Amino acid sequence: MSNIKILDCTLRDGGYVNNWHFGRKAIETMLFNFSKSNTDIVECGFLTNKPYDPDYSLYNSVEQLNELVSSDSSMNTMYVAMIAIGEREINPVLLSEADSTVLDGIRLTFHPNEIDLAFEWAEIIKSKGYKLFMQPVGTTNYTDKQFLDLLERINKLEPYAFYIVDTLGVMYEKDLIRQVFLVDNNLKPSISLGYHSHNNFQLAFSNAQALSQYNTKRNIIIDCSANGMGRGAGNLCSELFMDYLNRTFSKNYDVLPVLEIVDRYLIPISLSNPWGYNSAYFLSAANNCHPNYSSYLMAKHSLSMPAIGSILKQIPQKEKRFFNKALIEKIYQEYQSNAVDDIEILDRLRKKLDGRNVLVISPGSTVKSEKGSILKYISKKKPFVISVNFIPDYIKPNIVFVGNSVRYSELEDRLNLKKTVFTSNIKNLPKKAVCINYSELINATDDASDSSGLMVLKLLKKASVKSVALAGYDGFTKNPLSNYINKNMCGVYDPILLKEKNLAISKELKKLKEKMKIKFVTTSIYDTEKTRSDKKL
Numbered sequence: 001m002s003n004i005k006i007l008d009c010t011l012r013d014g015g016y017v018n019n020w021h022f023g024r025k026a027i028e029t030m031l032f033n034f035s036k037s038n039t040d041i042v043e044c045g046f047l048t049n050k051p052y053d054p055d056y057s058l059y060n061s062v063e064q065l066n067e068l069v070s071s072d073s074s075m076n077t078m079y080v081a082m083i084a085i086g087e088r089e090i091n092p093v094l095l096s097e098a099d100s101t102v103l104d105g106i107r108l109t110f111h112p113n114e115i116d117l118a119f120e121w122a123e124i125i126k127s128k129g130y131k132l133f134m135q136p137v138g139t140t141n142y143t144d145k146q147f148l149d150l151l152e153r154i155n156k157l158e159p160y161a162f163y164i165v166d167t168l169g170v171m172y173e174k175d176l177i178r179q180v181f182l183v184d185n186n187l188k189p190s191i192s193l194g195y196h197s198h199n200n201f202q203l204a205f206s207n208a209q210a211l212s213q214y215n216t217k218r219n220i221i222i223d224c225s226a227n228g229m230g231r232g233a234g235n236l237c238s239e240l241f242m243d244y245l246n247r248t249f250s251k252n253y254d255v256l257p258v259l260e261i262v263d264r265y266l267i268p269i270s271l272s273n274p275w276g277y278n279s280a281y282f283l284s285a286a287n288n289c290h291p292n293y294s295s296y297l298m299a300k301h302s303l304s305m306p307a308i309g310s311i312l313k314q315i316p317q318k319e320k321r322f323f324n325k326a327l328i329e330k331i332y333q334e335y336q337s338n339a340v341d342d343i344e345i346l347d348r349l350r351k352k353l354d355g356r357n358v359l360v361i362s363p364g365s366t367v368k369s370e371k372g373s374i375l376k377y378i379s380k381k382k383p384f385v386i387s388v389n390f391i392p393d394y395i396k397p398n399i400v401f402v403g404n405s406v407r408y409s410e411l412e413d414r415l416n417l418k419k420t421v422f423t424s425n426i427k428n429l430p431k432k433a434v435c436i437n438y439s440e441l442i443n444a445t446d447d448a449s450d451s452s453g454l455m456v457l458k459l460l461k462k463a464s465v466k467s468v469a470l471a472g473y474d475g476f477t478k479n480p481l482s483n484y485i486n487k488n489m490c491g492v493y494d495p496i497l498l499k500e501k502n503l504a505i506s507k508e509l510k511k512l513k514e515k516m517k518i519k520f521v522t523t524s525i526y527d528t529e530k531t532r533s534d535k536k537l
């Protein structure tokens with residue numbers, strides 16, 4: 001079919017991966033290269049109400065695009081940007097008329113409860129001279145009746161395009177073609193039909209091929225992104241689909257400028273912030289859930305895949321489609337908590353620790369790089385040593401604290417049960433395992449609610465310890481692979497998330513410091529006093 005257009009959404013949907021922080025040079029080059037590759041429609045990013053920063057593909061005025069789109073770009077390229085109702089969107093009333101900008105069109109995306117507002121805004125966008133793309137989030141969740149009612153309103157509105165949007169990445173070919181059939185038979189022929197996919201079932205490419213074979217005179221727009229960069233499991237790969245269209249329909253896309261974007265800008269991002277298909281995103285689609293639920297649970301780095309699957313199943317049906325952070329944290333904590341009687345264990349610990357210096361060693365990379373300071377501290381203070389989620393190779397800890405199922409599976413074969421304390425969230429422990437109640441050790445910040453380092457400190461507080469020394473409790477740096485003594489321990493790569501974890505941990509440490517003395521034996525970003533105890537020794 002020759003009436004197919006490609007829309008590249010890397011700078012918008014891909015931005016969920018890196019918080020839209022591509023850098024100004026990269027944004028300019030990407031816009032230029034997409035045009036050079038003959039991409040029909042290029043999405044420049046989001047229009048939001050946030051302050052403008054040229055390093056981000058987020059804009060608060062349409063004129064900002066004039067600076068970024070090169071005058072050498074092809075006249076045939078159409079430029080669009082998205083307004084997403086509910087995502088710090090800009091009211092289109094505030095936008096200048098289309099003739100003041102290189103921007104040709106606006107993609108308006110909205111949830112079912114925002115339909116009335118979307119139609120109000122749609123009229124404003126049209127009246128300002130923009131091509132209007134209507135993009136209902138998650139069309140898979142519309143009943144036929146709701147979908148047909150929407151199409152009726154769309155016919156009256158007469159936008160440039162109407163989209164089938166597979167937000168959850170759950171559409172099989174038969175589901176797509178079914179909705180395509182509804183649209184093609186009920187939408188005015190002048191309105192283009194768009195398809196935006198996500199790759200949770202690895203079906204974005206085959207579905208796009210099926211749609212391209214569908215027999216219609218209507219114009220079709222298919223969304224894709226360079227290297228599939230996009231939220232969660234990502235999108236259809238632009239380069240793959242361009243090549244397919246060239247071979248099948250004698251189109252004239254040039255994949256090389258797209259590959260250059262991938263090589264120069266996207267691969268470096270993917271090293272610290274990967275996207276694309278994985279088991280957790282498969283599970284979110286299989287449970288018809290928003291992919292952010294899986295991302296959130298994966299970022300805990302404390303759950304096995306079956307555990308993630310089991311938690312996703314517990315999300316109530318009506319909450320599955322839209323991400324609800326408070327809800328998933330609650331279900332997560334309920335899943336993890338598994339009440340045990342730990343009074344006697346706490347008593348024993350209290351007695352053991354009475355009058356002792358306590359050193360808690362976490363698996364930060366300073367355990368290796370500042371080994372001298374740790375050994376010096378141990379030799380001078382003769383502390384009771386508790387290691388957290390790992391067994392150091394040059395010290396014999398008195399106790400290993402295990403507060404995370406993933407770490408347990410790594411350590412299982414090497415643990416001496418008599419010298420190990422587990423938190424009760426860990427499932428399938430041997431009968432003789434010593435367990436402390438998980439729910440009493442967690443804190444109220446979602447981003448580090450069950451950080452094992454904090455749980456140990458809470459446990460020590462319960463055991464009436466007044467002063468603790470910390471080693472290897474480094475905090476998270478931008479380079480995730482350098483955060484642990486062993487790079488295989490790294491599970492969270494997203495720098496934004498790591499920053500949030502750092503903030504949450506600092507906040508909780510501050511509270512703990514009101515109740516107990518905490519000092520740092522090794523360098524740590526949480527060491528607000530910046531006084532290294534090895535210097536004092």
Ligand SMILES: C[C@H](O)CC(=O)C(=O)O
Binds near residue numbers: 138
């Ligand atoms: C294209 C849609 O309007 C917004 C989006 O990315 C989604 O998956 O939903």
